[in-house]
């Protein structure tokens with residue numbers, strides 16, 4: 462190391478040389494932990510910052526008060542903070558107390574333990590991803606889950622891609638490029654900003670033919686729009702909105718019948734796509750993939766990480782010959798999933814073979830079905846600790862609230878829940894107090910994300926399961942509401 466090229470310090474400030482700091486015994490632990498390159502950079506940046514602030518102070522004091530030179534220990538301490546920050550993971554686990562279980566911005570479905578174990582195994586050892594263990598030849602990665610998906614949905618075949626947006630894109634690119642796709646105006650959805658049916662259609666090379674009106678579409682609207690250019694009739698699930706009032710939509714079965722009468726295919730973008738009838742668990746009704754296939758759809762696409770409760774993925778199920786064409790499209794290679802996704806998906810799907818245990822083992826379903834009394838009890842148990850951490854400036858109460866399934870699944874349905882409702886003790890400046898509180902909670906080692914609503918911060922306890930409660934309460938004393 463010959464680096465002593467620290468730029469000249471102002472007369473009043475003598476900074477230790479970079480080398481001297483790096484070679485100091487105080488630096489040894491940081492060098493061991495972060496390596497020489499990162500440490501050199503951190504020390505240089507620290508010294509540069511100290512120089513700049515000393516110069517500023519000097520100017521402010523008109524050059525009369527010479528600043529104290531920082532010691533090596535001080536430089537190491539400050540460099541250590543820089544290094545810790547630089548090496549801290551950017552993707553962090555948080556507490557989702559928003560009340561939205563499948564929160565897209567917080568990563569949607571949490572994986573069941575079986576899936577987690579399978580992912581770890583697939584990450585740390587070679588696997589038969591595309592290797593046929595029967596004959597030693599090349600395999601197809603979709604084969605790993607195809608029979609399971611077919612059993613659970615009644616479809617003939619299946620392929621998996623990166624997400625449902627990819628599933629829709631690939632399906633349209635394969636079956637509708639250069640041709641027309643008929644979609645009801647009531648179903649031209651936008652999901653989370655970037656997924657819009659008209660845009661995806663354009664990217665896939667298809668031409669959208671809109672029929673009906675926003676609130677009413679009739680069978681004859683589809684019928685009259687069919688031309689020699691028509692490739693598909695498509696239905697899109699109204700995932701994140703509801704059209705109510707004077708409405709008319711044509712059922713999947715009717716649209717399929719019309720399509721087939723004209724030798725056309727019928728495609729459904731189901732969005733969330735549940736594999737089971739959620740009413741069996743006391744949840745609102747959502748059409749299942751099986752029902753959609755039974756109603757005559759030739760292709761159905763849906764997400765892996767919404768109601769299904771698995772990893773991010775897009776499943777395309779349906780007729781064998783269509784799936785075969787979809788799999789041959791060059792985009793399939795670009796959109797295919799990794800072994801980690803398949804590793805997580807397979808055990809998640811297998812949980813569905815044992816429906817009696819599903820609500821216990823499938824994390825998302827367990828959260829959806831968590832008894833309100835359970836959350837109410839936890840709210841009462843946590844109240845005092847949270848109040849103590851927040852101090853007298855805030856009032857913490859237990860309160861009934863309503864969770865959402867999220868990710869556009871059942872957007873108008875609420876799940877009765879319970880949690881903590883926090884509002885500033887002093888009504889003046891309540892807005893600012895709440896913003897501070899929110900920021901403080903976000904600043905915790907494991908950030909706590911709540912929901913601002915009605916001049917209060919709501920912490921919905923549905924997604925705070927027993928196993929995580931200690932981690933939640935243990936960090937509360939660190940709360941800093943400056």
Ligand SMILES: *Cc1c(COP(=O)(O)O)cnc(C)c1O
Pocket residue numbers: 624625626627629650652656697698699700701730731732733763764765774775868869
């Ligand atoms: C969620 C959704 C999508 C997008 O699915 P991703 O898995 O997020 O890509 C597309 N269509 C509908 C109807 C949806 O609900």
